[in-house]
Amino acid sequence: MSEELIFHVKPQMAANAHVTVTRLGLMQNHAMNNADAFWLEQARRLDWMRFPTVAGTGGFGGEGGGVQISWFGDGVLNASVNCLDRHLAERGDATALIWQGEREEQSETLSFRQLHERVCRLANVLKRNGVGRGDRVAVYLPMVADGVAAMLACARIGAVHVVMFAGFSSSGVASRIRDSGAKLLITADEGRRGGKTIPLKRMADAALAELGDAAPAVVLVARVTGSDVPMQAGRDHALEPLMADVSAECEPEPMGAEDPLLILYTSGSTGAPKGVLHTTGGYLLWASLTQEIVFDHRPGDVFWCTADLGWVTGHSYVVYGPLANGGATLLFEGTPSYPEPGRWWQVIDRHAVTGFYTAPTAIRALMRDDPAVVERASLRSLRVLGSVGEPINPEAWLWFYDKVGHRSCPVMDSWWQTETGGIMIAPLPGAVAQKPGSATLPLPGVRPLLVNEKGEELKGEAEGHLCIAGSWPGQARTLWGDHPRFEQTYFSTYPGLYFSGDGARRDADGYFWITGRVDDVINVSGHRIGSAEVESAFATHEAVGESAVIGVPDDLKGQSLAAFVVLRKGAGAETQELPAALSRHVGVQLGRYAAPDRVVLVPDLPKTRSGKVMRRILRKIATGEHEALGDVSTLADPGIVEQLVRAMEASA
Ligand code: WTA
Numbered sequence: 001m002s003e004e005l006i007f008h009v010k011p012q013m014a015a016n017a018h019v020t021v022t023r024l025g026l027m028q029n030h031a032m033n034n035a036d037a038f039w040l041e042q043a044r045r046l047d048w049m050r051f052p053t054v055a056g057t058g059g060f061g062g063e064g065g066g067v068q069i070s071w072f073g074d075g076v077l078n079a080s081v082n083c084l085d086r087h088l089a090e091r092g093d094a095t096a097l098i099w100q101g102e103r104e105e106q107s108e109t110l111s112f113r114q115l116h117e118r119v120c121r122l123a124n125v126l127k128r129n130g131v132g133r134g135d136r137v138a139v140y141l142p143m144v145a146d147g148v149a150a151m152l153a154c155a156r157i158g159a160v161h162v163v164m165f166a167g168f169s170s171s172g173v174a175s176r177i178r179d180s181g182a183k184l185l186i187t188a189d190e191g192r193r194g195g196k197t198i199p200l201k202r203m204a205d206a207a208l209a210e211l212g213d214a215a216p217a218v219v220l221v222a223r224v225t226g227s228d229v230p231m232q233a234g235r236d237h238a239l240e241p242l243m244a245d246v247s248a249e250c251e252p253e254p255m256g257a258e259d260p261l262l263i264l265y266t267s268g269s270t271g272a273p274k275g276v277l278h279t280t281g282g283y284l285l286w287a288s289l290t291q292e293i294v295f296d297h298r299p300g301d302v303f304w305c306t307a308d309l310g311w312v313t314g315h316s317y318v319v320y321g322p323l324a325n326g327g328a329t330l331l332f333e334g335t336p337s338y339p340e341p342g343r344w345w346q347v348i349d350r351h352a353v354t355g356f357y358t359a360p361t362a363i364r365a366l367m368r369d370d371p372a373v374v375e376r377a378s379l380r381s382l383r384v385l386g387s388v389g390e391p392i393n394p395e396a397w398l399w400f401y402d403k404v405g406h407r408s409c410p411v412m413d414s415w416w417q418t419e420t421g422g423i424m425i426a427p428l429p430g431a432v433a434q435k436p437g438s439a440t441l442p443l444p445g446v447r448p449l450l451v452n453e454k455g456e457e458l459k460g461e462a463e464g465h466l467c468i469a470g471s472w473p474g475q476a477r478t479l480w481g482d483h484p485r486f487e488q489t490y491f492s493t494y495p496g497l498y499f500s501g502d503g504a505r506r507d508a509d510g511y512f513w514i515t516g517r518v519d520d521v522i523n524v525s526g527h528r529i530g531s532a533e534v535e536s537a538f539a540t541h542e543a544v545g546e547s548a549v550i551g552v553p554d555d556l557k558g559q560s561l562a563a564f565v566v567l568r569k570g571a572g573a574e575t576q577e578l579p580a581a582l583s584r585h586v587g588v589q590l591g592r593y594a595a596p597d598r599v600v601l602v603p604d605l606p607k608t609r610s611g612k613v614m615r616r617i618l619r620k621i622a623t624g625e626h627e628a629l630g631d632v633s634t635l636a637d638p639g640i641v642e643q644l645v646r647a648m649e650a651s652a
Helices: 011-016 021-033 035-043 079-091 112-128 145-157 170-180 200-214 239-244 280-294 312-324 343-350 360-367 371-376 394-404 483-491 531-539 578-590 615-622 640-651
Strands: 056-059 068-071 095-100 107-111 136-140 160-163 184-188 191-193 196-198 218-222 236-238 260-266 274-279 302-305 328-332 355-358 384-388 411-414 448-451 462-468 498-506 512-517 521-524 527-530 544-554 558-567 598-601
Touching: 021 035, 035 056, 035 280, 068 280, 079 112, 079 145, 079 280, 079 312, 095 112, 095 145, 107 112, 112 145, 112 239, 136 145, 136 170, 136 200, 145 160, 145 184, 145 312, 145 328, 160 170, 170 200, 170 260, 170 274, 170 578, 184 200, 200 218, 218 239, 236 239, 260 280, 260 312, 274 280, 280 312, 302 312, 312 328, 328 343, 343 371, 360 394, 371 394, 384 394, 394 411, 448 498, 462 512, 483 498, 512 521, 521 544, 521 558, 527 531, 531 544, 531 558, 531 578, 544 615, 558 578, 558 615, 578 598, 598 640, 615 640
Parallel strands: 095 328, 136 160, 136 184, 160 260, 184 218, 218 236, 302 328, 302 355, 355 384, 384 411, 558 598
Antiparallel strands: 056 068, 095 107, 191 196, 260 274, 448 462, 462 498, 498 512, 521 527, 544 558
């Protein structure tokens, strides 16, 4: 239906946006015909200590060669200078960061000058504790200003931040600290969420205990709720007094463009989460360029991206993009409907938010409120809306456009990934008409293509696997400590191309419609979860012999997790409570967000003769499409299907 719906660029935007139709054409031509010059010109948006003379070098390998990606290799800069110092002269007193707590009265506004001081002090504290260039610093904080300061403080001294979502369990934190080799951890006493407190320090303590000798020697504890938490003498230090005790100035470290800026762990289809590594110059350029052109950033804008700092969206569009562009960024601690429905709309009105970037799951949840809730809000400050993280269904798009944007704000449905560093496919407010449900067209210099299973490029209207031909500055350079896995994961399926793991369709206008993951990554409420990760978590439960985890369509979350679990022989009686207990167990292992909604105990899994689990069959059974099972003759035991169907029905 929705393909017929087109929302044309507003005349006001068409005339005044950063990227008009004419400019877009020029950018595309330039990027295509003289890529090096185009990217070096884009690099001028950053402040460099030494301006680069080269743009992109290296490549995606292909026949035999390895994957080496480098951008602006001889350039020197500092990311925190680009987000702070360079704005001081002209708008030092302008707002850089608005922190809004769960409750109205908890709010804090920092100017660029104030944030600069906070960052410098924290950077000095890090240095005093032995952190230097190239060292990894783990950050496990709730949505508070110190989270932003921690990231920029690392950037200032050349340390690599490894930010972890506050919803991760202690085991999740431990495995990320172990893999990254972080030598210092920044955490908080507690976090707040939806009227409850999250015992962050206690979780961090459990992670450190699990790490034993591999635990960081120093833990800095920020004060958020002010609760008394146990502090281990010699290891744990309250952050505030240390900050008061150091200089408010800190010389920025000159960093090579290709020096690492950050590691972010993300789920893949196999194994443990991977440490995606982004470097300084290209990543920063991508975050700032895309934030400016996709959201048509203007001086005085207040940008609110609702993502947690622990995900890439929080990195690029809460911190680096808006701040590099000199805009105010809003950090909200709470959930959309606490203490009452409509909380988000109050925040938009109170802080006169101009750009609002959120996820389809949140939009779908908000649509369920009483219509009067959103209608009560003014929302007149909004100019551009954005959606990210999962496919947005046209109904949610239209509601967002109508009820939140009052039919005057374009909706930027933006497709990208942790690995891409920033937005890749999205409309531009002044240049690209939108179709609800489509991420529309690639940004200038981005070359997406569709291939079939054999790796043959599909032209014109087609549906296939989404790949990118050729590098762009924001691209991840490697997986921390495992370059072979980087090459294998992204560049071996279709040699010479970056494979996203997503499927997509291209329509007659060249518009891309992302259909979702084509691998074993499951997207729950915009959170990437690897089936292998959840299966490993099940395996640590004494009753579990084997499991298979799949994603099933969910009206609210996009997808939800369903698990088929085979109990270990002699594991004891199967009780009615066991499925729920197993799900909780996964929640404890990985974090609540990864606890399956449905756990079905089954006698066996559907396997091929070589022992491979046929997830396709599980997906059909889970969605009740028994008639459409397809070919089951390759199953080692075709009789298993009947038993699985019965188990599924019994568990409903
Ligand atoms: C999905 C989040 C459809 C996709 C930025 C991708 C989307 C994964 C969209 C990356 C979109 C992201 N439409 N699907 N606009 N944006 N995705 O790494 O499956 O947390 O591969 O990065 O989210 O998730 P990640």
